[in-house]
Amino acid sequence: MRIIKPEMKQKVSLKVxxxxxxxxxxxxxxxxxxxxxxxxxxxxxxxxxTGECGACTVLIDGKPVSSCLMLALDAEGKEITTxxxxxxxxxxxxxxxxxxxxxxxxxxxxxxxxxxxxxxxLRENSHPTEEEIRNYLIGNLCRCTGYAKIVDAIMxxxxxxxxK
Amino acid sequence: xLALTTRVLPEFTLAIPGTLEEAxxxxxxxxxxASIIAxxxxxxxxMKRRIxxxxxxxxxxxxxxxxxxxxxxxxxxxxxxxxxxxxxxxxSPLIRDKFPLLWEAAQDFGSVQIRNLATLGGNLCNAxxxxxxxxxxxxxxxxxxxxxxKGEKIIPLEQFFIGPGKTILEHDDILTEVLVEEPPPRTGxxxxxxxKVKNDSAKINLALKLTLGENDVCKNLGIALxxxxxxxxxxxxxxxxxxxxxxxxxxxxxxxxxxxxxISPSARERHSTVEYRKEVSKVLVKRGIKTCLRRIxx
Numbered sequence: 351m352r353i354i355k356p357e358m359k360q361k362v363s364l365k366v367x368x369x370x371x372x373x374x375x376x377x378x379x380x381x382x383x384x385x386x387x388x389x390x391x392x393x394x395x396x397x398x399x400t401g402e403c404g405a406c407t408v409l410i411d412g413k414p415v416s417s418c419l420m421l422a423l424d425a426e427g428k429e430i431t432t433x434x435x436x437x438x439x440x441x442x443x444x445x446x447x448x449x450x451x452x453x454x455x456x457x458x459x460x461x462x463x464x465x466x467x468x469x470x471x472l473r474e475n476s477h478p479t480e481e482e483i484r485n486y487l488i489g490n491l492c493r494c495t496g497y498a499k500i501v502d503a504i505m506x507x508x509x510x511x512x513x514k
Numbered sequence: 515x516l517a518l519t520t521r522v523l524p525e526f527t528l529a530i531p532g533t534l535e536e537a538x539x540x541x542x543x544x545x546x547x548a549s550i551i552a553x554x555x556x557x558x559x560x561m562k563r564r565i566x567x568x569x570x571x572x573x574x575x576x577x578x579x580x581x582x583x584x585x586x587x588x589x590x591x592x593x594x595x596x597x598x599x600x601x602x603x604x605x606s607p608l609i610r611d612k613f614p615l616l617w618e619a620a621q622d623f624g625s626v627q628i629r630n631l632a633t634l635g636g637n638l639c640n641a642x643x644x645x646x647x648x649x650x651x652x653x654x655x656x657x658x659x660x661x662x663x664k665g666e667k668i669i670p671l672e673q674f675f676i677g678p679g680k681t682i683l684e685h686d687d688i689l690t691e692v693l694v695e696e697p698p699p700r701t702g703x704x705x706x707x708x709x710k711v712k713n714d715s716a717k718i719n720l721a722l723k724l725t726l727g728e729n730d731v732c733k734n735l736g737i738a739l740x741x742x743x744x745x746x747x748x749x750x751x752x753x754x755x756x757x758x759x760x761x762x763x764x765x766x767x768x769x770x771x772x773x774x775x776x777i778s779p780s781a782r783e784r785h786s787t788v789e790y791r792k793e794v795s796k797v798l799v800k801r802g803i804k805t806c807l808r809r810i811x812x
Contacts, residue, residue: 351529351530351531351532351536351540352529352530353527353528353529353530354527354528354529354530355527356525356526356527376525377525377526377527377528377571378522378523378524378525378526379523380522380523380558383521383522396521398520399519399520399521399562400520400559400562400563401555401559401624401625401627401628402713404625404627407627410630413601413626413630414626414627414630415627415630415631416555416627416628416631418520419554419555419558419559419628419631420554420631421528421551421554421558421573423528423573424554424573424575467626470626485712486626488625488626488711488712488713489624489625489626489627489628489713490625
């Protein structure tokens with residue numbers, strides 16, 4: 351049985367956006383803290399810390415999770431995707447482009463979470479209805495624009511991809 | 515101590531056992547100071563808020579045999595491993611087909627991000643009066659398998675909860691599996707949830723299971739309500755009143771009234787008054803029975 355004491359730093363290998371990183375973390379470090387503070391991936395935001403706002407959303411093996419509620423040690427061996435992993439150089443991901451085109455961004459704090467959720471949704475269901483989009487976005491809060499433009503951006507992209 | 519931030523977790527020792535035996539012996543050794551961590555979506559929030567002060571966490575995700583959805587055709591029994599996530603339940607065609615009630619509750623559970631982490635075992639062991647998976651499993655007469663240093667036992671879920679955040683689990687007990695029998699033909703089920711916004715915990719949640727016999731007489735009825743008593747509860751007195759009776763507008767109203775008398779919402783909880791939740795429980799019970807009737811006839 352492995353016992354990790356509070357003062358012990360544990361060596362962990364994380365695969366983030368296709369790259370491998372070795373970090374030394376304590377047992378109580380959340381994945382959010384390690385991604386944002388240790389690896390400098392500041393697109394992962396601390397919002398509420400209790401899994402309600404969605405600002406810390408990352409994809410683990412393609413599935414959205416709240417990184418504020420996951421121990422960093424738990425993410426070992428998993429494929430982690432943050433907002434930084436979506437674009438290729440200056441070429442944005444189609445979801446990001448659609449958000450820009452539809453003005454689905456204001457202050458930008460919630461945007462990484464929303465974009466990652468939209469990416470996961472469209473992978474699961476390439477032609478969602480408006481209701482399906484709204485349902486899927488539960489758990490991500492935006493305090494600037496409201497949700498209409500975000501839903502529009504996802505609907506429009508789905509249509510471009512050959513949807514209804 | 516007051517929690518100043520939910521950014522950081524307090525310090526703890528993390529134990530990562532490879533087998534159930536190791537986990538049980540570690541728990542037995544550290545008793546009150548240790549808790550199991552599974553999905554972490556309840557426990558880590560409580561620790562960040564300094565509501566819980568565990569010195570040891572036992573991480574059980576490396577233990578094999580705790581994450582499965584199996585259906586035993588012969589005995590019509592579904593077995594769900596404690597580490598199965600709510601998302602796995604929601605995505606299981608088998609559960610959607612044979613246990614639509616569990617599927618429906620899983621759909622209404624938190625947000626996608628939470629469903630991908632939260633486990634069935636964790637939802638039950640955290641014992642929130644508002645736990646969304648509890649009412650469905652209560653009306654399906656679900657059982658839980660518990661492993662400890664003394665061996666293994668299976669008990670009805672109805673005996674499992676004893677108060678807010680409290681279960682019958684002893685220090686070295688681990689809930690390993692949930693067992694549910696498939697309901698008979700001509701059974702309709704429904705899960706209803708009332709919350710401020712959709713990913714909030716329930717102000718009231720309800721699971722209902724209705725089986726009709728000949729001439730549409732009620733053969734069996736199960737009603738379970740959450741967030742309106744110290745634990746999720748079956749309203750047994752109300753259920754009994756409908757057995758062998760014709761289901762009609764009048765009998766439905768009576769059942770709803772009796773249900774409301776059996777619950778005891780707490781005044782300071784869930785951002786709504788006792789009166790409101792008593793009144794709205796009646797509405798949910800009525801709506802629940804009617805939905806079941808409609809589903810049986812579909």
